[in-house]
Amino acid sequence: MSELTAKTIAELRDGFRAGDFSAREIAESFNAAVAAAKLLNAYTVETPEDALAAAEAADKVRGTGGLSSLAGIPLGIKDLFATRGVDTTAGSRILKGFKPRYESTVTANLRKAGAGMLGKLNMDEFAMGSSNETSTYGPVISPWRRKGSNVGLTPGGSSGGSAAAVAAQIAPGVTGTDTGGSIRQPAAFVGISGIKPTYGRCSRWGIVSFASSLDQAGPMAKSVRDCAILLEAMAGFDPKDSTSLDLAVPQWEANLSSDLRGKRVGIPKEYRIDGVPADINALWDKGIEWLKDAGATPVEISLPHTKYALPTYYIIAPAEASSNLARYDGVRYGLRDTPEGGNLDAMYSATRADGFGAEVKRRIMIGTYVLSAGFYDAYFTKAQRVRALIKQDFAKAFEQCDVILTPTAPSAAFGIGETTDPLAMYLNDVFAVPASLAGLPAMSVPGGLDGQGLPLGLHLIGNELDEQMVLNAGLAIEERAGFTARPEKWW
């Protein structure tokens, strides 16, 4: 059944409906593949029985005409999403063993659409990281390797388990979350597609919060079409999330079109930065050609505040995180350390010192600092102002263009343990972060391989609510890039 795991979600869906194979066969194929891929460390929990139960339900309904959009499709779920009765830990020791009695809105939507769950996917702790190395479960190993090398590479982060699972074909599609690039950078690192929709499209209810004003769920999959299918099922208004958008979910899949005639593609001059490998800039130029070939006209645009985006992000995101993570205090759930003879403060200190990893602690400290009396205006207020300017940059740019094309990340995947300087790590998201700050839809699609045989992604940023334009441009690139490279199985 190994050929089933190679199929896209659209192919599985259509084949299942046509009676080419059963949902049970799909689930069993993936369950077996998951069980055989433990070396990747992509899953933190495997739930084969969940995938099978959903498959059996789908098989029963087949033929009655009442199939929902994801009937028979098993998915991997990032460990940031609360899943009823199944460990939900955000990759953190402080939540080890935590089994919520509730189901996140996004995963509930996927289940309603008929999807089953293969398991929970490894990730950077509380989604803080770009390499999956901050997880309490240890790093995910990318299925990709450099040409002629056995060095373990990172799948990127924070949705590293999600990315690796799709690339290694141990899930046909997965959920990710993106706060400052956590869907797009890992998608680029492993040669798959991933989209972060407009802020508010997907409910945040039941997703462990990192930075509330930036967090957004999205799908990662083998193809642009698969992303459209999954996003349609995930998105939708949720009265339980005040920041959720009260809008109908568009029919993104039905409206997919790679015909870009009359469309203008913005090329931001500020994204040509020093130190970016030539391969990446070359791919960017190719991307422009592909979109031209699809009928679009490239226009140079300016996003003048781009250079402030990363510092702004690293003030706002940690500030919100420092407050969002205050609830992990050992009082009601999760880890609790009570030092002998210690008081409440001692319990807090011991629990949080033991339960959080170094990167999470670093961000809590940064966040606490920028919100402190005397520093608040200099850092947090200033960052909010710059954020408004960055939004304004995009608003002006979209008067001149319909979609923006940039590289997804400034490098290909790097080796595990190779990047030890936090600031160097933060640079991974230099191209991804501005769209996050502006709340805009953005997507990474695979464009080609670099000189070492590693995937590189192209990044499309759309105007508010215009996921369709992003998906369509992504499709145009996908069709022209002809990216079919797959990692050679070593696991």
Next chain:
Amino acid sequence: MADTNAPFRIKGETGEWEVVVGLEVHAQVVSNAKLFSGAATAFGAEPNTQVSLVDAAMPGMLPVPNEECIRQAVRTGMALDAKINKWSRFDRKNYFYADLPQGYQISQLYHPLVGEGEIEILLDEKDEGSVRTIGIERIHVEQDAGKLMHDQHPSMSYVDLNRSGVALMEIVSRPDMRSPAEAGAYLRKLRSILRYVGSCDGNMEEGSMRADVNVSVRKPGAEFGTRTETKNVNSVRFVMAVVEHEAKRQVELIEGGGTVAQETRLFDPDKGVTRSLRSKEDAHDYRYFPDPDLLPLELDDAFLEDCKSSLPELPNDKRKRYEGLGITAYNAGVLTAEVETARWFDALLKAGAEAKQGANWVVAELFGALNRRGESIDASPVSAARAAELLGLVADGTISGTIAKQVFEIMLESGEGAADIVEKQGLKQTSDTGAIDAEIDKILAANADKVAEYKSGKQQLFGFFVGQTMKAMQGKANPQLVNERLRAKLDS
């Protein structure tokens, strides 16, 4: 009686001192559900039975504002003539404590829901000149915390989250009060208005209303001194005690060469003193910032109109209306102080009672009876309709005021109607001049000596003859007729 208009002064060794008081009142909003979750809010439920996933701050849970809580706070602001901010925002106040599941309280620091307003207080109901206007700086809405229980286990503390997330209004006054009496009158008046509006039940024993009392002292006319804040004071009497004690303590401290520390203090009701809880240096840095889980609160005109139109007649307007009906200022004040009294009195008027007579009767007779019986006016055994019937019998001359008292006593016990009682017991007033004349003649004859004294100028004996006649007639004679007939016979 003390002159309420004389300024309150603390006499120190270096002369007179003035006290400056501001109150921050936390009022629990009347609403079936908490501020940001659907959980219930009833007082006295079993611990941790009114806790939603949001209140317990489970991972990934998000707050959604409860419109009813916002509506109540807006109505309160309108009742205080305050500016309603159509755009406001929630901020997080960050600190760690076991009764605060999120690790932050959702409050409003930078952009409160309600801006400046004012409350008019009267220090002495009998003195129109004792009116003061106390400024309101702002009202914001925020979440309450849970409750720690230290007496359930020898080595552990328990947490009850039933109160966690319940909506509070924080009503912040200007430092406009200058005496314990003003602070007391302000709190009473605020409580009265909240209860009229129905936005807070004002139950201070259950903690649904509590005050942080800011006190400083200064030489009259000087700059403000350093203030202390005494937290969570839960009765009018205690607030007045805090002001009294803190003012005295601060004066003694300053005159003894010390300085007042800006600090948070606690009131010990048993000893009647305040003691230091934490100094400014130990104060938390709350790291307030806009709550990113919530959008700014934007109120439209239709919502504001709905809030406005749902406001009841408020104490000051009601009081003026009562005075316009000929009710004395004092009675009008008493009748409007508590919403239940005003509601009962309005029902009495609606049932046809004459205003002035009704007011006198309620303040003198009904209150007296209820006090004696230990009953509240809501639970009065005599309904407003029944009372109106009784007063009607007096007004139309069917019974005298004296008989009315007897009838009222019977009504209190039996629950019967006034007319029935009068009928059954034959208490109807008589205007039969023949019968009255006959009794008068007997009494004058039996008291010839007193008649002589009267005629020689001892006019005050007139009352004696009236009393004797009424007694002989078992109180049923029309007193006006008795007066007339007596005068005719004695003065002729």
